[in-house]
Amino acid sequence: xxxxxxxxxxxxxxxxxxxxxxxxxxxxxxxxxxxxxxxxxxxxxxxxxxxxxxxxxxxxxxxxxxxxxxxxxxxxxxxxxxxxxxxxxxxxxxxxxxxxxxxxxxxxxxxxxxxxxxxxxxxxxxxxxxxxxxxxxxxxxxxxxxxxxxxxxxxx
Numbered sequence: 635x636x637x638x639x640x641x642x643x644x645x646x647x648x649x650x651x652x653x654x655x656x657x658x659x660x661x662x663x664x665x666x667x668x669x670x671x672x673x674x675x676x677x678x679x680x681x682x683x684x685x686x687x688x689x690x691x692x693x694x695x696x697x698x699x700x701x702x703x704x705x706x707x708x709x710x711x712x713x714x715x716x717x718x719x720x721x722x723x724x725x726x727x728x729x730x731x732x733x734x735x736x737x738x739x740x741x742x743x744x745x746x747x748x749x750x751x752x753x754x755x756x757x758x759x760x761x762x763x764x765x766x767x768x769x770x771x772x773x774x775x776x777x778x779x780x781x782x783x784x785x786x787x788x789x790x
Contacts, residue, residue: 641695645708648683658705728777732759735774749778
């Protein structure tokens with residue numbers, strides 16, 4: 635388990651199209667934002683609007699806020715430091731009857747608490763093998779636990 639500090643950038647927008655908002659969000663994520671999301675809000679005079687929130691590393695704060703100012707109609711960006719606690723993550727490739735799948739393993743206080751197969755791997759295999767996405771995901775999780783049950787990796 636690790637702790638670090640990130641920056642939360644936010645702005646309210648009431649005069650952009652959905653396509654333009656989507657472009658800005660995709661751009662921020664592709665340029666290194668740790669996460670970015672929209673929240674529907676109401677502004678003064680009950681105008682429907684969108685709040686854009688971006689998490690980034692402190693070193694990226696100026697660049698990310700500049701991107702928000704350039705690629706949205708906002709006139710200002712709120713900036714706040716946020717402490718966060720982060721679960722340890724491990725990546726493990728498992729073999730399924732459909733093919734290999736990369737899994738993200740979440741570890742808290744030294745214990746595996748969840749296994750999440752990577753969507754892209756599962757989607758590719760589901761499409762090529764003509765089976766449901768859920769079937770591939772289930773197979774990957776089962777393969778992880780079959781492989782790691784009782785091993786140091788499972789216990790750690």
